[in-house]
Amino acid sequence: MSISIILFHNNLRLHDNAALTAARETGGVVLPVFILDENLGRPLGAASRWWLHHSLACLDESLREIGSPLTLLRGDALKCLKALVDETGASQIFLHHGYDAGVQLFEEDLNHWAVECDVQVHRFGGHVLFPPEVIRTKQGKPYTVFSPYWRECLNHPERGSPLSAPTELRAPNKAPNSLALEELDLLPKGVDWTGGLADSFVPGEKSALKGLTDFMSEGLLGYKAQRDRPDMVQATSRMSPHLRFGEISPRAIWTHVHHAMDANPALQTDGDHFLREIGWRDFSYHLLHHFPTLPRDPLRPAFAKFPWREDDFSSLAAWQKGMTGFPIVDAGMRQLWQTGWMHNRVRMIVASFLVKELLIHWHEGEAWFWDTLIDADPASNTASWQWVAGCGADAAPYFRIFNPVLQGEKFDPEGTYVRDYVPELRELPKKFVHHPWDAPADVLESAGLRLGETYPNPIVDRKLARARALEAFEQIKAQK
């Protein structure tokens, strides 16, 4: 009987998993495998490692339910696979295609080796809705502006229906050697800082599917108007970590949303807008695929000479800890630290603050997000940082500098979000919650707030910072 390996990577699900379905359809033994290769692409950040640990536990549980548990290996992915093929006599390998540089190199090496060893390799899509290699301008070039990109995507034929999860897999008579999940060392050693993450999110496919159903019934209506409100917890789907690890397929989301819109035309505008956001995720992969140096190099070459400030790390550290003295920035950075996630509007505000007000290189912010976000994504994180920094595709113009006070007042009008994450400001009246430095002494006193002691004074003078940022921008404009 034939033995097939299904290699899990960023597709930690049973539903709509083309590689798994195809492996099962061979009719032979199916061996589900996950290999942790720390050198395959960028090493995962600490929050992502926590997520991955729990996601693998869920995947293993689901696979056991249908008959063939997950084999866990650690080390050089190709060497591990070769050894596994030798051990089991597997003749076919099924996997999903990845887009980051490390994974693509692995796929190339795998193909070369497989040809030599007479092992068949089958690769499938599914991580994005619209494969980046398919979407092109009329001139055959990649898109660098989102709106025409998305219009072109929507012209593309139907994606087909999501595949059902298999209900049964044939396991080998003798299970191959596998590590225990703990042996992957994904959880933090020493102090366990993950309590806030576990309180806020439940990793795994079942949680992803439930989260989507809940959002469809409670959050989709009104999404377009409310998605910028960090104080409204249900206003966005919080699907990002599930999508990041492939616990849900974008195609399943697409199909659910379309069914909901067909059943209830009142959802049309919100549904379209929600899918457009999923489109931004696809667009990030489009950029990463066509511009593989995206994680390092600015898409606008002039920005390579941008005069970033050499920081003594004190303002970077204040930003990381949520101690800048700007309430909405601090709330966002503390939400990130406590829960491993941050609302999109606030991501834009804190990122803009770092690269414009503090004039610190976007690489620093991107690296911090990479380490602390549970949804840290090789494409969306870098593309979004480049977007905010003004050096990316279709970027926010550099001279447009978010005002954290006005942004706070507009998108957190009651100050609920700030009060949730910055308890020092909890007693401040709404009028001053986004700019405590303007509060009269008696108001500060009755709120129990001593600026510079219980909560920091602003670490920059915004007027000067703005002038400094614009001057820096003028310098690269002049060079251009």
Ligand SMILES: Cc1cc2nc3c(=O)[nH]c(=O)nc-3n(C[C@H](O)[C@H](O)[C@H](O)COP(=O)(O)OP(=O)(O)OC[C@H]3O[C@@H](n4cnc5c(N)ncnc54)[C@H](O)[C@@H]3O)c2cc1C
């Ligand atoms: C500086 C910065 C860094 C970011 N880093 C990441 C990252 O590492 N990983 C990540 O998944 N997203 C990232 N984003 C995009 C966005 O903030 C998150 O996807 C979103 O906040 C996730 O929340 P949600 O699932 O509730 O979003 P929803 O509003 O419910 O959107 C649904 C899905 O669409 C996708 N999406 C939404 N907005 C964007 C966007 N602007 N760009 C790309 N995809 C989007 C996500 O997959 C999201 O889950 C970043 C944004 C900024 C400004």
